[in-house]
Amino acid sequence: MDTKPAGDRRVRRTRAALRQALVELVLDRGFQAITVEEITERADVGRATFYAHYRDKEDLLVGIVRDLAEDRERLLPAVRQAHAEGFTGLPVKYVFEHAEQEKAVYRVVLRGEGDGRALREFTDLICAHAESAFRARTEELGVVPRIPLDVVARAWTGELIGLLTWWVENDTGYSAAEITAHLRDLSVYGRVWATGLTPSDAPGALDLTP
Amino acid sequence: MDTKPAGDRRVRRTRAALRQALVELVLDRGFQAITVEEITERADVGRATFYAHYRDKEDLLVGIVRDLAEDRERLLPAVRQAHAEGFTGLPVKYVFEHAEQEKAVYRVVLRGEGDGRALREFTDLICAHAESAFRARTEELGVVPRIPLDVVARAWTGELIGLLTWWVENDTGYSAAEITAHLRDLSVYGRVWATGLTPSDAPGALDLTP
DNA sequence: TTCGTTCCTGAACAACATGTCCAGTAACTA
DNA sequence: TAGTTACTGGACATGTTGTTCAGGAACGAA
Numbered sequence: 001m002d003t004k005p006a007g008d009r010r011v012r013r014t015r016a017a018l019r020q021a022l023v024e025l026v027l028d029r030g031f032q033a034i035t036v037e038e039i040t041e042r043a044d045v046g047r048a049t050f051y052a053h054y055r056d057k058e059d060l061l062v063g064i065v066r067d068l069a070e071d072r073e074r075l076l077p078a079v080r081q082a083h084a085e086g087f088t089g090l091p092v093k094y095v096f097e098h099a100e101q102e103k104a105v106y107r108v109v110l111r112g113e114g115d116g117r118a119l120r121e122f123t124d125l126i127c128a129h130a131e132s133a134f135r136a137r138t139e140e141l142g143v144v145p146r147i148p149l150d151v152v153a154r155a156w157t158g159e160l161i162g163l164l165t166w167w168v169e170n171d172t173g174y175s176a177a178e179i180t181a182h183l184r185d186l187s188v189y190g191r192v193w194a195t196g197l198t199p200s201d202a203p204g205a206l207d208l209t210p
Numbered sequence: 211m212d213t214k215p216a217g218d219r220r221v222r223r224t225r226a227a228l229r230q231a232l233v234e235l236v237l238d239r240g241f242q243a244i245t246v247e248e249i250t251e252r253a254d255v256g257r258a259t260f261y262a263h264y265r266d267k268e269d270l271l272v273g274i275v276r277d278l279a280e281d282r283e284r285l286l287p288a289v290r291q292a293h294a295e296g297f298t299g300l301p302v303k304y305v306f307e308h309a310e311q312e313k314a315v316y317r318v319v320l321r322g323e324g325d326g327r328a329l330r331e332f333t334d335l336i337c338a339h340a341e342s343a344f345r346a347r348t349e350e351l352g353v354v355p356r357i358p359l360d361v362v363a364r365a366w367t368g369e370l371i372g373l374l375t376w377w378v379e380n381d382t383g384y385s386a387a388e389i390t391a392h393l394r395d396l397s398v399y400g401r402v403w404a405t406g407l408t409p410s411d412a413p414g415a416l417d418l419t420p
Numbered sequence: 421t422t423c424g425t426t427c428c429t430g431a432a433c434a435a436c437a438t439g440t441c442c443a444g445t446a447a448c449t450a
Numbered sequence: 451t452a453g454t455t456a457c458t459g460g461a462c463a464t465g466t467t468g469t470t471c472a473g474g475a476a477c478g479a480a
Contacts, residue, residue, distance in 0.1 A: 010427055010476065032242065032325050035466065046429045051468060112322035112329070115242050119322070123372075134405065143406040151384070151392045152404055154376045155369040162333075162368020163361065174361070182361045190400025194362055195344065196353040220447060220456055245437060256458045261439065426477070436467080441460105448455070 015053060017043035019064050022057070023104050031061065031113040058114060065118040068105050072098050092160065092183065096176035099168050110165040127157040159187055225263060227253035229274050232267070233314050241271065241323040268324060275328040278315050282308055300339045302370065302393065306386040309378050320375040337367040369397055 006012045021043035025034045036057060040047045054060040072095075079094045099106040112119040131153035138145055145152070163183055166172065174182070186194045216222045231253035235244045246267060250257045264270040282305075289304045309316040322329040341363035348355055355362070373393055376382065384392070396404045 008426070008477065014428080030325050036468090037466080048430075048470090049428055052427080056468080112326040115240050116322040116326065134401075138405050141407065145405045147392050147396050147404040149405075150382070151373065151389070152396060152401060154373050155393060155396050156401070158368040158370070158372020159365040160368070161372065163364050166364045172360075179361070182357050183365060186357050186362060186365055186400075188401050190396075190403065191344075191362060191366070191398050193400065194357040195348050195355045195359075197351065218448065218456070224457080246439090247437075258441085258459075259457055262456075266438080422480085424477105424479095426475105428475075429473085431471090433469080434467100435469105436465105438463100438465080440462080440464105443460100444458085446455105446457075448453105450451105450453095 011053075014043075014045055014049060015063075017045055018050065018053065018060060022060055023064065023108055026061075026108050026113050027104060031057070031108075061108075061114045061118070064105060065109060068102060068109070069122075071102070093176060093180040095160075096164065096167065096180055099164060100176055103168050106164075106168050110161070110168060123157060123161055126160060127153050130156050156187055159183060221263075224253075224255055224259060225273075227255055228260065228263065228270060232270055233274065233318055236271075236318050236323050237314060241267070241318075271318075271324045271328070274315060275319060278312060278319070279332075281312070300336055303386060303390040305370075306374065306377065306390055309374060310386055313378050316374075316378050320371070320378060333367060333371055336370060337363050340366050366397060369393060 006015060018039060021039050022034075025038060025042060034057070036050055037047055039057070039060070040050050050060075054063065075098075076091075076094070079091050083091060108114075109118045109122060131149055134145075134149045134152055134156075138149070160183065163179060167174070167179055172179070216225065228249060231249050232244075235248060235252060244267070246260055247257055249267070249270070250260050260270075264273065285308075286301075286304070289301050293301060318324075319328045319332060341359055344355075344359045344362055344366075348359070370393065373389060377384070377389055382389070
């Protein structure tokens with residue numbers, strides 16, 4: 001039941017096996033559909049052992065997701081500093097690269113497996129980062145937003161999560177750098193620009209949302 | 211087990227009670243956590259009766275979601291025609307209004323309850339609508355997109371779903387009309403415009419995504 | 421290498437949820 | 451009113467869950 005760092009080799013091996021087994025099974029058949037016995041079977045571990053480490057399926061999943069978040073947070077400060085001093089947003093390209101490395105777990109999270117709590121936390125994290133970054137930037141420049149920043153942050157978060165999900169679930173043919181650049185341009189300059197219209201074609205030219 | 215339209219009053223009442231009970235319980239404690247017995251208890255229906263109508267929890271949820279989609283589709287053509295002949299996109303304001311009317315069920319769907327299949331279908335539906343609409347519009351105007359339209363469609367869908375989710379889950383203080391207008395402006399003109407900068411401040415002024 | 425500790429294991433257990441079946445009773449439609 | 455259909459509680463087999471325990475194996479430290 002202790003989820004602290006593991007000094008014993010047996011503990012490390014057992015947990016790693018259980019985690020990998022869970023991720024594989026979830027991607028295959030969905031979190032809801034799998035049983036603890038199937039997990040331990042695939043991990044080649046006694047069922048009793050499972051309960052020595054985790055309370056239930058959920059607990060195991062939470063552990064996996066927490067480690068993923070820690071891994072991401074661990075490398076973040078360095079990436080941040082390389083780009084801008086005091087920058088408070090989440091470096092998007094780094095997120096896509098991290099998702100590429102840990103594609104399986106990102107799929108599990110972004111599918112909302114395990115009641116979707118992990119996805120909700122990820123979403124809220126990004127949104128909070130974004131809103132504070134937007135707020136800091138507009139105040140720094142002394143401009144008054146035409147659209148409330150909570151709305152801007154939610155929409156931006158939606159774009160990011162939506163594209164990221166699509167990207168890890170399909171072979172889109174875009175690299176992390178490409179998709180990041182597209183997302184940035186589209187989000188910053190809008191659909192009029194992105195679709196190749198001149199400002200004079202707008203407004204209304206791409207108003208697909210009556 | 212027959213899920214066809216109900217002629218018998220008893221059938222209508224039973225199904226309505228079961229559906230309402232499921233939605234309430236799901237919003238309260240999550241789909242995974244509730245049992246069939248709890249559903250029938252709250253609906254004040256015998257447990258055996260449940261299985262006379264639905265195979266399991268999932269089946270009941272699917273029925274609810276299918277009815278929601280049918281309800282939305284039923285009114286869609288009229289709304290569409292009122293705005294633009296041959297318009298193929300999803301009228302966003304109408305979606306928000308529909309979500310406001312059926313807030314409880316939209317919450318269930320947008321939370322990804324019940325393994326998230328309903329949410330995924332909703333997302334894909336919107337994305338397909340959007341991409342075909344963007345494609346038709348750019349071809350009609352003979353412009354070459356700066357950003358691939360599959361990317362644009364995914365990002366736009368993310369904005370819509372993200373904002374819609376946030377809107378039905380919180381008291382944001384924005385009306386359906388307001389949030390729709392914000393979403394449209396932000397998406398069409400981009401963050402530079404939305405935050406009140408002039409074009410000369412860009413590029414980079416709001417590039418929060420290194 | 422040895423020794424004391426910790427972990428893994430299979431088996432057995434009670435508790436609970438699921439899905440099915442049935443026969444009696446009530447509610448419905450025509 | 452009569453004939454059909456739906457609802458009901460109860461009982462049942464099945465499968466999953468989470469706990470416990472005692473023996474044996476693997477571990478880290480000395």
